[in-house]
Amino acid sequence: MDLTDPISIYVHVPFCRVKCSYCDFNTYAGLDTLIPTYVEAVCSEITGYKSNSEEIQVGTIFFGGGTPSLMPAKSFEKILSTIESTFKLQSDIEITLEANPATIDKPYLASLFSLGLNRISIGAQSASTEELQLLDRLHTFSHVTQAFAAATAVGFLLINIDLMYGLPNQTEHSWKDTLTQVVSLSPQHLSLYALTLEHGTPMQARVRSGQLPNPNSDIAANMYDHATSYLETYGYRQYEISNWAKRNRYHECKHNLQYWQNLPYIGIGAGAHSWYKQHRYSNTKSPYGYINRLIPSTNTNTNTGNKYPGSTAMIQSEYIDKTTEMHETMMLGMQLVSDGVNHSAFRSRFGIALSDQYKDVLNQLSLQGLIHNDINNVRLTAAGRLLANRVFSEFV
Ligand code: SF4
Missing domain, CATH: 1.10.10.920 (Arc Repressor Mutant, subunit A)
Incomplete structure (x- = not known):
């Protein structure tokens, strides 16, 4: 990596109000009281990257989860100021918040916007109440429209909406209706993901026991085809298999482009993955274990001291040779x-x-x-x- 090349930073926030039926991400319900200590641990991990000899530039920061929007604005302030005092931020930096629409309102978004966050990704998933209930989502589609209006009103010019298709019992008609309602909001970016039945999730158990039908892959393919032509009609340009941006390249997600171009990023937080200094490495998944490894007062672990190129939270690391890097660059690109x-x-x-x-x-x-x-x-x-x-x- 050339020192002038910007890196990206991903901050994982592993807290959610409830665990959705299809989710196998590293995220936990009922641990919100850990947030202040977790933020301390996150800042400690970031500070560990400080080095006198390097001036690493950061081009994007992404707060993902989990539900980062469960954290108060002061947590973001603390994390961002730690990043700023550790790395050099590019003047046109993109800073994204992944948000559950039931957890954000205008004053909250205004505080985040004033801290420099400038992109928001709203996990809408569907406009159908039945489908949202099937997914165990806490929000309704009115939360999505309110969140979208609030984000626009406070000045966010980059708003993504996440949707899911290929759900059990989802019809092509309901998918078309969801797309119509979402496109009428005119978001700058859309991410559409086919449901994957992940091992060990309640959704998979319900499908296995026959309570829900298996998602039909032909119908899912039709939904994808419809989305591709429909979004093109409304001025969205597909730039990645699951991602569309309105009108111009400025609306594309710079953070995800960093991943797809196989460029370096540092993952901070429990279970976060990194690609940095020719290594792919990951942190311990448990939020308790993560805190324990990073905050000296809670540290009962004998395993102390930073591990190259990550932190004390790192549990696995692999050196990537140039040939492997080439293969990965092709697969991602x-x-x-x-x-x-x-x-x-x-x-x-x-x-x-x-x-x-x-x-x-x-x-x-x-x-x-x-x-x-x-x-x-x-x-x-x-x-x-x-x-x-x-x-x-x-x-x-
Ligand atoms: S809100 Fe997102 S991260 Fe949290 S449980 Fe639901 S799908 Fe998983």
Whole structure:
């Protein structure tokens, strides 16, 4: 990594009011009282990255979870000022809050906006009350419209709405209705995710026991197709398999682009993952264990001292060699449906032409009609998007 290249910072907030039926993220209900100590631990982990010899620039910060919007504004203030005193923030930094629409109001959003947060991602999931209940979401669609109006009123110009499709009992009609209602708000960004039945979740148990039907993959594919053409009609440009941005590139999520371009990021918090200094590493998942490892007064762990390149919370680390980094760059970059992987960026990063490194794979995928390979970049075709996982696996 060149010192002039900006990194990204992800801060994981592992607290939620309730655990949603489909969720297997590292997040816990009923632990809100831990928030002040957790914030202290987060600040301690950030400070551990301080180094006299480096002036690392940060281009994006993302507060994800969990439900970061359960934290009071003063927690964000503390974390942001710690980041600012540890790293160098770029003047056009993007700072995102992932928010549950039932947990935010105008005064709260105004406080966050005044702290420098400038992007908000609202977990709407659906406009249908039945579907929101099926997912065990605490909010209704009116919370979404209120949250959207409040965020706009206080000055957020980058608002994303997350939606889910392919739910048990969801019809194509209800999906179209959800899209219509969400597009009428005119958010700058949309993320659409197909439901995955995760192992050990209540939703998976209900499907297995026959209480709910298995999600139908053909119907889910139709929903995706409909979304693709519908959103295009309304001026949204698809730039990644699951992501659309309104009108121009300024509305794309810079933080996620960092992941897809396989550029460095530091994950802070319980269970957070990092890609930094040629290592992929992750922190302990338990919020108690995380606090225990980072705050000396609570530390009963003998395992002290920072571990290169992470913190005392790091429990696993792997050195990534250049060949693996190349494969990962291809697999991640191919998710960018309009940009794909750029030939000249690949050459300047790895010192070898992409067309030489992957000659046989590129020829084979081109012949099968799954990729476009022109002088600028390599990207998926419409057929390739439907078989995206197969295409990605060819680069391993
Ligand atoms: S709000 Fe999000 S992170 Fe929390 S339980 Fe629900 S899906 Fe999981």
